[in-house]
Amino acid sequence: MAGNGIVRHPQDMVLLLKAAGEVTRLRLLALLAQGELSVKDFTEILGQSQPRISRHLKLLADAGLVTRHAEGAWAYYRLYREPASDGLVDWLTGNVDPQATELLRDREKLAALRQAHRDRAADYFATIAQSWDKLRNLHVADEAVEAAIIDAIGSELVGQFLDLGTGTGRMLELLAGHYENGIGLDSSREMLAVARAKLDEGEVAHAQVRLGDITDLGDYRGQADLVMLHQVLHYFDDPGVVLGHAAACLRADGRMLIVDFAPHDHEFLRTEQAHRRLGLSDQQVEMWARASGLNAVCRQKFPSAKEGGLTVCLWVLEPAELRNVKGV
Incomplete structure (x- = not known):
């Protein structure tokens, strides 16, 4: 795939489409459209095992749809903002029904997870404020x-x-x-x-x-x-x-x-x-x-x-x- 974001080979486009064309990976992309997330976050939201989530994320990363950043024992993922992949992800997330049961449930779990993180940080601050x-x-x-x-x-x-x-x-x-x-x-x-x-x-x-x-x-x-x-x-x-x-x-x-x-x-x-x-x-x-x-x-x-x-x-x-x- 060229650095300017233009897909030059049909194989590249097929790779993008194959990576995105699966329900779990589409759910992962929809979640990443809400912001950066860790593998642990995905396992809690989707209720799937870490190896399975990691395999799906590797396919997305290999296709250039997401990027990975290792941080200690954790890994964080975000959407790869490059024209070819960015346009595809925007089209997919923009045309799928946001009220679909799985996507709605994923967003609710994401909101609850982030609230739990904020609550944990607030609890910590409360204990050490002085x-x-x-x-x-x-x-x-x-x-x-x-x-x-x-x-x-x-x-x-x-x-x-x-x-x-x-x-x-x-x-x-x-x-x-x-x-x-x-x-x-x-x-x-x-x-x-x-x-x-x-x-x-x-x-x-x-x-x-x-x-x-x-x-x-x-x-x-x-x-x-x-x-x-x-x-x-x-x-x-x-x-x-x-x-x-x-x-x-x-x-x-x-x-x-x-x-x-x-x-x-x-x-x-x-x-x-x-x-x-x-x-x-x-x-x-x-x-x-x-x-x-x-x-x-x-x-x-x-x-x-x-x-x-x-x-x-x-x-x-x-x-x-x-x-x-x-x-x-």
Whole structure:
């Protein structure tokens, strides 16, 4: 199959059609149209064994309909957005009856599964709200990272700062002298209680925190000069979707800062601390950014001094159109 997405051989088209032309694989494609999912997610939703699901996914991957990303002991899949396969998947999912029993049940199970993931993360946050900053210090060289964040923002005062997944409000507190108005969103009431107390203590009157879902940001669309995602994306099944919602909040000349872990193999963070992703690679962040109309203009890494510690990464993203105007 050519790199420009044109199918040049009949065999390629037959391969695509054969891969998509089976009920289970069609269900998998329909689910992936809702976002990135793991093999474990598919087994729970479809009620089929892991080997069987993996075989179906391999056929889809071999045909160029999906892409696979290994992450520790797990593997995540997403639709391969390339013209030939993309058009076929869009046609299939757009013409099949969405109320068909199996597809309807799959979507209901997917919604329940994702809600369970969110509930688990919320429960975790509720249990560690008071010690969240201390816990983060065990994994992150905070001083170096925070200095880099301040340096990335620069000396010019930011108008509207939107901190998504604000947690204890540390970013609102740290950057208090760098923005005119700050809003922190989080889904944990316990975290917000801590954040409010810290902001009150620090007399940060120009910032507020709100209970909210950072995948439902319609009220903030196009309003932010700076959006922050600080140690947030690894808690989501599909970080690209979250990044897309966050990007929609940016003004035309806004910027986004992402702080998260580099890829690692500490499975306990998934099993014990509700992490859905074992770190994010540069390639993943750049791919998600491009899909959201952004470009990565700066990347920095901060390895831990501890043996077996985690590396923290800082990415600065800007709208692609702004970058083109600058001639970068």
